[in-house]
Amino acid sequence: MLVTAYLAFVVLLASCLGLELSRCRAKPSGRACSNPSFLRFQLDFYQVYFLALAADWLQAPYLYKLYQHYHFLEGQIAILYVCGLASTVLFGLVASSLVDWLGRKKSCVLFSLTYSLCCLTKLSQDYFVLLVGRALGGLSTALLFSAFEAWYIHEHVERHDFPAEWIPATFARAAFWNHVLAVVAGVAAEAVACWMGLGPVAPFVAAIPLLALAGALALHNWGENYGRQRAFSRTCVGGLRCLLSDRRVLLLGTIQALFESVIFIFVFLWTPVLDPHGAPLGIIFSSFMAASLLGSSLYRIATSKRYHLQPMHLVSLAVLIVVFSLFMLTFSTSPGQESPVESFIAFLLIELACGLYFPSMGFLRRKVIPETEQAAVLNWFRVPLHLLACLGLLVLHDSDRKTGTRNMFSICSAIMVMALLAVVGLFTVVRHDAELRVPSPTGEPYAPEL
16 A cells, blocks of 8 residues: 555656646746736735645644544544534635625634644644634634635735736636645655654644744735625525526536535545555645646646537536546445555545546636625535535444445445436536636636635
8 A cells, every 4th residue: 555655646746747847838928927016916925825725735634643543433533523514614604704894814814823723722632622623623714715815806906906817817826736735735744744753743733833924924914905794694695596596506506515525525534444554644645636636637638729628528527437436435445355555546536536626616606606696605505515524424423433434435426426417407407508618728717716
């Protein structure tokens, strides 16, 4: 397993580098890329945002392992994950309103503080303290995916008066470097936890200086801005009305809830499946992120002028890949007949599918959901998504360890078959909709959520 992990990491990294280098050579430089004021503004944003992302990714490979290191049972660990997901749902519903009221800059600084506290709780072996840490992690995640983007867009348009058409370029570049940071973070986590022998808590301690620096830079370099206040109830009602009045939005939300709930369950399960076989968790995680980056690169190639596939096709392909991978996992995790290499390959295919899925889904959401209702509709999407993930983890909590993992992958397979049926339904509804086609094969995907 050790050799397989390192070999897969090298092959995936080489493939990503080859694709990205060829893309950079073929890509013409635009006016936005050579504007000095714009580049300085971008750099101010990236310095803070990338530090925040790096700190977030650094914690991912060893979270489950840390709880296991503290001798908690799998059911207890599942409850910790459920607590994190539930807090993400609750704080996600009010995050946009909170950020607009408190101020985007202050919210980014608050993110640094709450996430630092979340990391500090990992030093404790007390179960209640760890539960509090998961709740703080949910708040921090909600702020990370709302405050930073909102601050940038307001500054870009209102304060600096740059063309709105340049915004997708910033977030497309951020999406690429987000993947790169995730790959590097996995190697760094492996280095501090295993190569230096500091144990699974080391990546969480290492994340704190990054968070402190991100908060200090935001405090010193960024200006404050606020959003337009809307009544929370009015926002929710408007989002629900949009969701129920347009069949395309409803089907899109169904696909997102089903697909991404399975991904959340996968995030929980990969460590207990591979760790007993001596897998280097940091390198495994970096391999996952490299596979996802490869999928994003394939998305750009597939939607290019040469192939001109549409995002709807790629969402369908991503769902099919995940269905196939989950069927593989139901066999490779059979008690007494475990095949860690086969499971690892299936996990890599899931991450590759994610690299295709997220930019495709981002494109479809922007086309289908009105801009004024996007935040509210996405909140409604996230509620069933997280509830399904929580339900799955609670089912796993009540299952026998040896058969529970295999049964959970079987349940996930059934969920993804339902997602596939929803994709077919959406395909039937939009097959003649020219609005959902990529207008320009040279355009960059806007995918800040990757």
